[in-house]
Amino acid sequence: MQNDKAKVASDVAAQKKANALTQHFQYPPGTAAFEGLANCRSCQLLSDVNVGNCPRCNDTLYLRSPNSIQRTLALIITAILLYIPANIYPIMTTVLFNDKTASTIVGGVVLFVKSGSYFIAAVIFAASVLIPIAKMLIILWLCYATSRQSHLSRPELSRLYRATEFIGKWSMIDIFVVAILVALVHITGIMVVEPGTAAQAFAGVVILTMIAAHQFDARLIWDKQKK
Amino acid sequence: METQSKIACRDCDCLIMMPEMQINQTLVCPSCSSKQFTTYNRPLDYSISYGLSSLILLVMANSFPFLSFDVQGQIRTITLIQASNDLFIQDFVFLAVLVYIFVLLLPMAYLSLLLILLIPIKFGLKSFFAVSIGRLIGYFRPWIMAEVFIVGVLIALIKVIDLADIIVGFSFWAYIGFAILFTLTANISNRHQLWYWIDHAKR
Numbered sequence: 001m002q003n004d005k006a007k008v009a010s011d012v013a014a015q016k017k018a019n020a021l022t023q024h025f026q027y028p029p030g031t032a033a034f035e036g037l038a039n040c041r042s043c044q045l046l047s048d049v050n051v052g053n054c055p056r057c058n059d060t061l062y063l064r065s066p067n068s069i070q071r072t073l074a075l076i077i078t079a080i081l082l083y084i085p086a087n088i089y090p091i092m093t094t095v096l097f098n099d100k101t102a103s104t105i106v107g108g109v110v111l112f113v114k115s116g117s118y119f120i121a122a123v124i125f126a127a128s129v130l131i132p133i134a135k136m137l138i139i140l141w142l143c144y145a146t147s148r149q150s151h152l153s154r155p156e157l158s159r160l161y162r163a164t165e166f167i168g169k170w171s172m173i174d175i176f177v178v179a180i181l182v183a184l185v186h187i188t189g190i191m192v193v194e195p196g197t198a199a200q201a202f203a204g205v206v207i208l209t210m211i212a213a214h215q216f217d218a219r220l221i222w223d224k225q226k227k
Numbered sequence: 228m229e230t231q232s233k234i235a236c237r238d239c240d241c242l243i244m245m246p247e248m249q250i251n252q253t254l255v256c257p258s259c260s261s262k263q264f265t266t267y268n269r270p271l272d273y274s275i276s277y278g279l280s281s282l283i284l285l286v287m288a289n290s291f292p293f294l295s296f297d298v299q300g301q302i303r304t305i306t307l308i309q310a311s312n313d314l315f316i317q318d319f320v321f322l323a324v325l326v327y328i329f330v331l332l333l334p335m336a337y338l339s340l341l342l343i344l345l346i347p348i349k350f351g352l353k354s355f356f357a358v359s360i361g362r363l364i365g366y367f368r369p370w371i372m373a374e375v376f377i378v379g380v381l382i383a384l385i386k387v388i389d390l391a392d393i394i395v396g397f398s399f400w401a402y403i404g405f406a407i408l409f410t411l412t413a414n415i416s417n418r419h420q421l422w423y424w425i426d427h428a429k430r
Contacts, residue, residue: 037242042365056426175325183313
């Protein structure tokens with residue numbers, strides 16, 4: 001009985017070893033993974049994936065980030081949920097002579113449009129409405145496109161990913177505006193700005209989408225067969 | 228740079244044979260055309276000098292008034308740290324910590340660690356924790372939002388410019404200088420360059 005178990009265990013081990021030796025052939029030729037070389041995430045040194053840890057910086061080596069799609073999706077779904085309170089609650093409250101006005105993200109944009117400063121309205125609209133929504137949709141789309149045939153070519157998907165990664169932190173503009181206004185406009189009895197709940201939620205959205213973009217392994221786009 | 232004969236593109240995993248690179252040339256992935264890195268003239272000297280100036284400017288930006296807000300003779304003057312401090316007072320701890328980390332703490336840590344790493348290398352001394360510093364710096368880089376903060380400040384100023392007189396303090400200019408020099412430093416000591424130095428450091 002025990003002999004059988006030992007035999008099964010050794011079989012499994014042998015199978016694993018065979019898998020490890022052949023797994024890289026599923027990657028397209030010309031890539032590092034095809035040669036069994038892993039690109040270190042920290043220091044970009046190429047080394048044999050079977051070594052386990054990067055000989056230069058000791059980071060764990062993977063041919064592709066493990067569970068990249070699942071992690072990205074989990075983060076994005078959380079971000080989408082957080083985006084709801086970010087738009088419902090006021091991002092800040094202005095107190096002018098005991099007269100309270102709460103404004104939401106979209107409300108702030110509308111205020112700028114009404115006062116005629118269209119450029120600032122456009123910047124805030126882009127940073128806090130357009131970019132976060134576009135980012136979440138693009139990342140969702142990329143997750144879908146890595147597993148299915150999409151009508152976008154691989155260079156286009158790759159460019160989309162790079163744009164999302166680059167633009168990520170610019171959504172923090174609105175948070176910094178609130179932080180500065182809260183600190184600066186504070187003359188008790190005349191004019192006070194208080195932060196609102198939406199600011200916390202929105203900061204959460206920005207950070208989660210940034211982490212999601214980092215977690216997504218862009219190389220998966222290129223692993224698909226060429227159309 | 229002769230250590231690595233080939234690298235893999237981070238975006239598409241394409242194997243790239245390292246070509247001979249001249250100064251001020253950028254290596255672009257042949258398959259997905261994403262930028263790999265750019266070579267600079269005397270990168271070690273420039274990284275140290277820009278990094279040091281940037282760190283000094285950041286310290287100065289914390290020591291002087293940032294902005295003043297003047298309504299009918301009542302003046303409110305804030306320093307840079309008050310942007311996160313006042314959020315903290317209002318019980319918005321999460322937000323306060325985020326602003327503090329992204330605007331002050333991480334840039335400060337990044338520049339200090341970079342200098343701790345590079346100055347011994349420059350003078351041919353033994354460098355300590357070179358590998359750990361290299362990894363930490365890589366993790367910090369995407370989270371430093373100095374330039375985003377500046378745009379945020381400008382938009383905040385436009386919002387209140389009709390309500391009161393705004394006096395721009397010395398810190399404001401120091402922070403802008405810091406942000407420019409920081410971007411230069413981070414570009415010159417890019418990942419590829421940084422690990423090349425760490426490889427050749429005395430340990």
